[in-house]
Amino acid sequence: METLTPEAERLSLVITIGGMPVRVNTTDHTFLTMLQDRYAGYVHFSGEAEIEFDVEIAAHSFANPHADVRVEQHNGRWTLERGDFRAEWEPSRRRGWIRQTANPYSIDAVLRIVHSLILARQGGFLLHSASAIRNGKAFLFAGVSEAGKTTISRLAPADVTLLTDEISYVRKQNGGYVAYGTPFTGELAKLGENVSASVSALYLLAKGNENRIDPIAPSEAARSLLANLLFFAEDEELVQAIFHSAFEFVNKVPVSRLTFVPDHRVWELIR
Amino acid sequence: MTKLYVARNPRVAARSLDGEMMIMSGRDSTLFTLNKTATILWQSADGNTPLNEIVEQRICSEFSVEPATALQDAETLARELASHEILKISEEPITQGTAADGARR
Numbered sequence: 001m002e003t004l005t006p007e008a009e010r011l012s013l014v015i016t017i018g019g020m021p022v023r024v025n026t027t028d029h030t031f032l033t034m035l036q037d038r039y040a041g042y043v044h045f046s047g048e049a050e051i052e053f054d055v056e057i058a059a060h061s062f063a064n065p066h067a068d069v070r071v072e073q074h075n076g077r078w079t080l081e082r083g084d085f086r087a088e089w090e091p092s093r094r095r096g097w098i099r100q101t102a103n104p105y106s107i108d109a110v111l112r113i114v115h116s117l118i119l120a121r122q123g124g125f126l127l128h129s130a131s132a133i134r135n136g137k138a139f140l141f142a143g144v145s146e147a148g149k150t151t152i153s154r155l156a157p158a159d160v161t162l163l164t165d166e167i168s169y170v171r172k173q174n175g176g177y178v179a180y181g182t183p184f185t186g187e188l189a190k191l192g193e194n195v196s197a198s199v200s201a202l203y204l205l206a207k208g209n210e211n212r213i214d215p216i217a218p219s220e221a222a223r224s225l226l227a228n229l230l231f232f233a234e235d236e237e238l239v240q241a242i243f244h245s246a247f248e249f250v251n252k253v254p255v256s257r258l259t260f261v262p263d264h265r266v267w268e269l270i271r
Numbered sequence: 272m273t274k275l276y277v278a279r280n281p282r283v284a285a286r287s288l289d290g291e292m293m294i295m296s297g298r299d300s301t302l303f304t305l306n307k308t309a310t311i312l313w314q315s316a317d318g319n320t321p322l323n324e325i326v327e328q329r330i331c332s333e334f335s336v337e338p339a340t341a342l343q344d345a346e347t348l349a350r351e352l353a354s355h356e357i358l359k360i361s362e363e364p365i366t367q368g369t370a371a372d373g374a375r376r
Contacts, residue, residue, distance in 0.1 A: 217289055218288050218289055219288040219289040219291040219293070222286075222288055222293065223293065223302070223304065226293075226295070226302050227302065231300060234298065234299065235297075236282050236297030236298065237297075239284060239295060239296075239297045239300050240284040240295075240297060243284035243286070243295045244284060244286070247286050247288065
């Protein structure tokens, strides 16, 4: 005789980053609680979502947890893979699934990848940069690891709202660019505020013996921006889109080099 | 002497800014910045003009360089760009129809 097994309780929350709500479904209470903590300020429990992911929690680690990320699209379906997760996402159905162990890093990577793919089609991007709002204007501070993203975030005075110390979220809106807060943190390990403002300037960070802002040539601006973009997909159409988006950005937003000594006086230049 | 034809790969993204040509591979997102000679070669690579003509008409006229040396350098450069799939090279004219599609200003 067939036995009936109780259906697992379906738990769900919505993580909204950059104004893009993503619903995450799971049957694991512990995982849901972890997401609430990890994305505090970006989570709500009701409302419509643009994308929905079912997360399956695997009991054991994957074969190679250190394998590189691979992001490919076939017939309208994206496959996202790294050593610690596997996921699929079908934009036309607005649905996908993630298989991972119960850790916050895997879903964080999936969310970053999915957001980068969405932004690429809309003329925006994720950028290796700190960002902050002052006097209603957003400023981006780009640079590779050790360039000073966390340092300049840590030095921010009280009237500055920190959006992120690691990965900035930039959307193209109304002919300009808007920076949003993100929960993607660097060494500061502090979530950005979930607010946004129009981008006023992009600074390329350099540590030095004085605080100064120097203009740079548009070609250097474009090259530096491209070097700091987060983009994972092996997809010619999207690569072309993000390439041209970078040039459009440097045509509209002032890009300068910000050399700074690591103390609070650097913020006197940022207004 | 065998003629060599070169054509831009339409599957890369390219832009010129301040006279500097930047190209991004659509395959792996690698960014290339071309120097002046490479930029001339890229812009002239229509698939129909032989490399020796490009060198004579566009490169030797711009730089004071021996045609034979310039051709040798251009061939080396073309093969290097082809190895990154930025250019296509062939001993026959290359008719891909959309050779210039990837080159936007």
